[in-house]
Amino acid sequence: MKGKNLRNKITDSQIYKSVFRHTYTDTKENRTLQIKSNVFLHLHPVKIPSHAMKIRFTWCMGGITFFMFLVEVITGILLMFYYRPVPEYVYLDMKYLEFDVPFGIILRNLHRWAAHLMLVTIMLHMLRVFLTGSYKPPREFNWVIGVVLLVTTFLLSFTGYLLPWDQLAYWAITVGTNMIRAAPVIGHEGPFALLNKYNDVRFMILGGTEIGANALLRFYVLHIMALPAAAIIFMAVHFWRIRKDGGISRPL
């Protein structure tokens, strides 16, 4: 009896009630409120059509991509505690992370493998959306946002690729950025080049003519700040528009 009294005292208190807006007895109303009064869950509607629950319809790929993004954010923030984007330190930090930091190697592995997985799932998500014709009106613009998110994901992965500062990273980014100097007009080796080695688009991206300290810092800032911010903004629009455009697509 005493326990119940205490419990009632807590659940009746102003503090508790200010945090938890409804009770948790299993009623239809509470199931609705659980979605409606929770900022994260209210991404979802209260009810969804049963075909939207079927893995064979959705493949669950959009949701998994989002989950991978969350994994990247969490592991990424933890990795940042051990990582300094300066050529003198960066490789030592990588070794430190691998051999000294408790669970450091697993942290890095999680970040790497989740990134690979995210690229796979986002491509499969696009395939699924195409095959179900889900880009058709009124969802045209959400498909365009999806393409933006696809490109952002590729860029996130590409900028992260340089950060370990090993031979694999260095030469992969060399291959990637060497193509950029062949861009027409804005690259110094492309057709109709207007600019030179010191002011073309590749110079802007690398902050120099070679991959060095500036490139590392630029890729780092893009990777941990600019691109994730862009991804979050576009994701917000993407998810919001799913709801506004009538929820998950269904047969007409």
Place this chain on the structure above:
Amino acid sequence: MTEKKKHLVWPDLAFMEFLTAIALTIILIVWGLLANAPLLEIASPTRSENPSKAPWYFVGLQELLVYFDPWIAGVMIPAIIILCLMVIPYIDRDPHGSGEYTFSLRKLAIINFIFGFLMWLILIFIGYFLRGPNWQLYLPWESWEKVKELEENLWSLNPEIGLISLIIYFGLGMMMPKLIKKDFYKKCGFVRYVIIMLSILLMYFVPVKIFLRLVFNIKYVLVTPWFNI
């Protein structure tokens, strides 16, 4: 078709999402315990890797460097892919097959999309698994120790012949559906028709060029003082 049955998100869907998240977390942790992310020696600008490979998702574009100049393989092709993906909802105005899996109602759209998707994957596969030193073809059981040398026995078409064949390819391609299937052109309208056909022809130009290079050793179809295609 008009299935009215609905599920409550809480707890039905939320429960499934929760289980999926747990399953994925386990998969990632097991994967992370079994395999380490690669870390080679420290970056050195003076010691290049042979082969230097782009990250796997861009290796398909790198593979295209065999067949195209960098400004096409590395810049124009990705830019065109992104643009084409973005315009898909505005050029495919057929309302059929929205929200369901159907092939019979959307043959043209699905065949072309799958073709592009598979080409992207196959190029990645070749670039990632079958390319070794000097970007030569190494089958999985061939050793990279015996480095294959570059064989360059390539030739290019005359500028005149090249220009004519390009005009024939794109011209005929543009005309074809209009002549064979008149209502397709009517349904699309001029602008949409041009964009659809141009993007399809550009996409199929990639395997055509690969074929010309592999079978006839043609380096460029069109040589101009400013750029080569």
